[in-house]
Amino acid sequence: MSHAEWAESRRMWERARRSLSGGVSTGLRAAAKPHPLFFSGGAGATLTDVDGHVYIDYVLGWGPNILGHGNPRLVAAVTDQITRGATYGAGHRFEIEAAEALLALYPDFDRVLWSNTGTEANLAALRIARAATGRQRFVKFTGHYHGWSDTMLLGYRRFADDGGVVAETRGQAPEALAQLELVPWGDAESLRIVLENSADIAAVVLEPVLCNSGVIAPPPGFLETVRELCTAHGVVLVFDEVITGLRIARGGAVERFGVVPDLVVLAKAIAGGLTLAAIVGSAELLDLTQQGVTHAGTYNGNPLVLAAAVATMAELGEEGVYEDFERRGARLADGLRGALAAAGIVGAVNQMGPVVQFAFGVTQVSDTRDFFAADQARYDRLAVALLARGIYVMPGGRLYLSTAHTDEQIDATIAAFVDALANE
Structure with missing residues (x-):
């Protein structure tokens, strides 16, 4: 998937810039790479953009969609x-x-x-x-x-x-x-x-x-x-x-x-x-x-x-929800650590329940100094590479899981990280 394959999103963004400041409704979205994307709908743990691409969604509306889409x-x-x-x-x-x-x-x-x-x-x-x-x-x-x-x-x-x-x-x-x-x-x-x-x-x-x-x-x-x-x-x-x-x-x-x-x-x-x-x-x-x-x-x-x-x-409140959050969060975090190790890249992964943090260039993120020292520019490039592999992540390295995410989707995400890191 090349940048040209987000052509409809780009057209919509350029149109939006004529009526919305920066073409977005909140300033943080203007920094999205390669440019802000536009979506037509979601189902479960996936989102579909206006170009027809389907992504496993770890943005979840920047956190609110804890049940995924269309619960x-x-x-x-x-x-x-x-x-x-x-x-x-x-x-x-x-x-x-x-x-x-x-x-x-x-x-x-x-x-x-x-x-x-x-x-x-x-x-x-x-x-x-x-x-x-x-x-x-x-x-x-x-x-x-x-x-x-x-x-x-x-x-x-x-x-x-x-x-x-x-x-x-x-x-x-x-x-x-x-x-x-x-x-x-x-x-x-x-x-x-x-x-x-x-x-x-x-x-x-x-x-x-x-x-x-x-x-x-x-x-x-x-x-x-x-x-x-x-x-x-x-x-x-x-x-x-x-x-x-x-x-x-x-x-x-x-x-x-x-x-x-x-x-x-x-x-x-x-x-x-x-x-x-x-x-x-x-x-x-x-x-x-x-x-x-x-x-x-x-x-x-x-x-x-x-x-x-x-x-x-x-x-x-359904039985097992938070146990699944812990298990799947750990599954994703462990997989991302393995992807870094397999690529021989210095980085760190934190996890608390269904929230995971990925960072380049630091061996740990245990305080704010570690977080601010991480290589955010490299992560931004990775985020674009993941888009091309059907994974949607937010800037900054934080990933959210919902009740709708499955083990199979998490495994597909880890494979996408491995492939993206191997082809940086």
């Missing part, structure tokens, strides 16, 4: 609800059913707040933490992503050599930088120093598994220490489980690691591909939204997405 239970729920209306601006049974199902997965908590995106929900969590503590500033960790807002898009890909905070994007409000303390991921002592020397920290916000920058597990005992420090200093601990929630365990990182934060932010997998986010937490914190803390949104908790959420959680 029958999800389709039935959404199809039934859309005939009854997309949104009411009022209460309905799915609000209750979805909240009860979610709290069953996170039994340490009392309440759910519905939102639409991870960016929105993280901002709401920070507002609640500020209201609860009477403080303003917050701590986050290098390489962690909590959405694209001015407040939280800091320390993700850009920071000063001394670890200081710098603007991440043009147009970012400079006062946002003053609200943040940036700490190296996994460095409990640096966090301790910050909390002991600042009386104005409302929250510590983190990805419990650093999925956005390397699929890096927390160092042993780190989450427990963060929990202890936040408790000792009266700071609200927020787990951003936009990626890990309902993915690395039914109850996400809280279940997997046994550390209970004060608030958990969820999105992506929670509604099987429809736009939904949530905050789960204690009644003491979340009921502040009935005590002067504004939490709003026209589309919050609409019946269409919550019907999808109920169906998604039911599907993920």
Whole structure:
């Protein structure tokens, strides 16, 4: 398959550039190689592009499609609800059913707040933490992503050599930088120093598994220490489980690691591909939204997405789902390590349940320095070679598995990696 064989995608992209900035609906897609692709549909773990090529899909909509494409239970729920209306601006049974199902997965908590995106929900969590503590500033960790807002898009890909905070994007409000303390991921002592020397920290916000920058597990005992420090200093601990929630365990990182934060932010997998986010937490914190803390949104908790959420959680509750995620994730990760070894290429592969990270040029990805040192340009070339072999992956090296992926598809993917690496 040559680049010319994506001719229809290229024509559509060029047409899109006349009406959409960059020809895409989110800026990250503009960097896709050889150019943004356009798709006509999906089925199970596969996607078909407008040129008729079928791919095994490890992008999964950048994570939300945890059930794959066209899952029958999800389709039935959404199809039934859309005939009854997309949104009411009022209460309905799915609000209750979805909240009860979610709290069953996170039994340490009392309440759910519905939102639409991870960016929105993280901002709401920070507002609640500020209201609860009477403080303003917050701590986050290098390489962690909590959405694209001015407040939280800091320390993700850009920071000063001394670890200081710098603007991440043009147009970012400079006062946002003053609200943040940036700490190296996994460095409990640096966090301790910050909390002991600042009386104005409302929250510590983190990805419990650093999925956005390397699929890096927390160092042993780190989450427990963060929990202890936040408790000792009266700071609200927020787990951003936009990626890990309902993915690395039914109850996400809280279940997997046994550390209970004060608030958990969820999105992506929670509604099987429809736009939904949530905050789960204690009644003491979340009921502040009935005590002067504004939490709003026209589309919050609409019946269409919550019907999808109920169906998604039911599907993920089937016997063996998470055991299969672990087994198939390990099968893919082991196969990719074998492909690197067979080609004699230096690289590393991380895996946590159905999330896998592939990196060139480093022997391990155990902290953000390793991740940023990886050869991303080489991976971009590999991604194009994989497209030509029927494998669709996102930039950056992260691969997602769904409930629809099969062992045979994973084995075909490993064979494609072996062939692509052998023919670099």
